[in-house]
Amino acid sequence: MSLRLQARKLACERDDRWLFHDLDLDLCAGEIVRVEGPNGSGKTTLLKILSGQLADYRGELFWRGAPMRRVRRDFLANLLYLGHAPGVKAALTALENLAWYQALAGASGDEDDRLAALETVGLAGFEDLPTGQLSAGQQRRVALARLELMPRPLWVLDEPFTAIDREGVAALEARLEAHTRRGGCVLVTTHHALRASSALRSVRLGEGGAGVER
Amino acid sequence: MSSAESGPARRDGPLPLAGEPEGGAMVAIRATLKRDLVLMLRRRSEVLNPLVFFALVITLFPIGISPDPELLATIAPGLLWVAALLAALLSLDGLFRSDYEDGSLEQLLLSPQPLAALALAKVAVHWLLTGLPLALMAPVLGIMLSLPAGSYGVLAVSLALGSASLSLIGAIGAALTVGLSRGGVLISLLVLPLYIPVLIFGAGAVQAAILGAGVSAHLAILGALLAVALIFAPWAIAASLRISING
Numbered sequence: 001m002s003l004r005l006q007a008r009k010l011a012c013e014r015d016d017r018w019l020f021h022d023l024d025l026d027l028c029a030g031e032i033v034r035v036e037g038p039n040g041s042g043k044t045t046l047l048k049i050l051s052g053q054l055a056d057y058r059g060e061l062f063w064r065g066a067p068m069r070r071v072r073r074d075f076l077a078n079l080l081y082l083g084h085a086p087g088v089k090a091a092l093t094a095l096e097n098l099a100w101y102q103a104l105a106g107a108s109g110d111e112d113d114r115l116a117a118l119e120t121v122g123l124a125g126f127e128d129l130p131t132g133q134l135s136a137g138q139q140r141r142v143a144l145a146r147l148e149l150m151p152r153p154l155w156v157l158d159e160p161f162t163a164i165d166r167e168g169v170a171a172l173e174a175r176l177e178a179h180t181r182r183g184g185c186v187l188v189t190t191h192h193a194l195r196a197s198s199a200l201r202s203v204r205l206g207e208g209g210a211g212v213e214r
Numbered sequence: 215m216s217s218a219e220s221g222p223a224r225r226d227g228p229l230p231l232a233g234e235p236e237g238g239a240m241v242a243i244r245a246t247l248k249r250d251l252v253l254m255l256r257r258r259s260e261v262l263n264p265l266v267f268f269a270l271v272i273t274l275f276p277i278g279i280s281p282d283p284e285l286l287a288t289i290a291p292g293l294l295w296v297a298a299l300l301a302a303l304l305s306l307d308g309l310f311r312s313d314y315e316d317g318s319l320e321q322l323l324l325s326p327q328p329l330a331a332l333a334l335a336k337v338a339v340h341w342l343l344t345g346l347p348l349a350l351m352a353p354v355l356g357i358m359l360s361l362p363a364g365s366y367g368v369l370a371v372s373l374a375l376g377s378a379s380l381s382l383i384g385a386i387g388a389a390l391t392v393g394l395s396r397g398g399v400l401i402s403l404l405v406l407p408l409y410i411p412v413l414i415f416g417a418g419a420v421q422a423a424i425l426g427a428g429v430s431a432h433l434a435i436l437g438a439l440l441a442v443a444l445i446f447a448p449w450a451i452a453a454s455l456r457i458s459i460n461g
Binding site: 054055077087099101103108183 | 239244252
């Protein structure tokens with residue numbers, strides 16, 4: 001069965017307030033779904049629920065047609081999640097950070113791949129510096145290098161454009177589209193206007209709690 | 215992941231869907247061990263802090279109580295054990311905190327590898343760089359408290375065994391409080407009751423060695439406590455981390 005993440009009647013309540021309810025979402029191969037909404041409308045919460053991190057919700061999640069609880073490991077093996085915090089260790093170099101991520105995926109990986117990934121995100125020459133000495137944008141790029149490095153079909157990206165410069169944003173947008181052309185899919189939150197593309201859909205949160213899919 | 219997926223060719227072809235991950239757990243555990251060791255060795259102060267605390271406390275006791283060797287020898291086993299236990303407790307707060315703050319913990323939880331095994335790797339590094347050095351240092355401080363000859367070996371062995379249990383049990387508390395901004399005091403309240411059996415049998419082993427009685431029973435019980443902690447703690451740590459992150 002092909003790549004497919006479905007949410008049925010998803011609802012989440014925080015502090016006596018519905019962030020969203022009755023939210024139906026279908027994420028198929030070759031799609032970019034953008035979650036929009038004002039600050040505090042529950043975008044990050046929705047992404048965390050859809051990436052299997054939060055259990056505090058109502059409704060059902062299906063991964064490739066099977067309930068998420070049963071296929072969690074299979075789901076995680078296909079998921080690449082980038083959160084608010086870049087997940088980059090300041091005391092480790094960019095290469096060491098990437099090596100750990102590769103190993104977490106179960107592959108020992110090789111140095112050339114990591115160097116190539118860092119070069120793609122524009123960090124050639126910064127491989128051996130502790131990432132704590134890099135700028136916020138460069139640290140974010142170290143995290144983004146994981147997109148190049150690990151062949152995971154489902155990307156869940158929470159504000160990936162934060163602290164990235166204009167060229168970097170264009171490159172990342174192109175990267176997202178290239179990913180969907182290869183049959184991957186992307187779930188992304190951003191306040192940045194994404195380039196219009198046939199693969200792009202939007203989900204809007206907020207507005208009294210109901211999630212509307214367009 | 216199979217090796218067929220790596221290499222430059224994969225950048226163009228269609229994306230393969232990964233199946234259930236197999237066999238990668240050892241790679242992930244080794245990498246986590248190595249990463250934490252490197253991290254701790256680059257932040258030496260975190261390794262040295264508990265040792266300095268241990269040395270300071272033990273140095274102050276003869277000054278504060280009395281330099282009388284007989285009196286000191288009587289209380290030395292308990293003092294050394296209590297000071298080592300508190301030193302280990304102090305270092306626990308940082309076990310998962312920095313990973314939590316920079317988002318690595320989130321990624322650790324999202325890895326398709328067994329979380330309990332990865333957590334155990336982190337605890338092993340903590341013991342290696344906190345419990346073991348404390349155990350090796352204790353005999354030297356024992357001299358300062360005029361600990362009778364013949365009990366130094368038992369002191370080191372009991373601390374090495376006991377501190378492994380302390381790290382494992384303490385990690386449960388650290389995992390439960392990682393999401394709280396000031397979890398330090400709460401960890402102490404949570405884990406101190408569970409530390410008491412380790413303290414009793416650890417200090418008891420040294421006491422028995424001083425009195426010339428057999429120490430094997432005490433050490434065996436310490437070993438048994440460690441075995442129980444090794445079996446149950448990793449699962450408890452994994453569950454606690456999930457609770458903290460979901461909170």
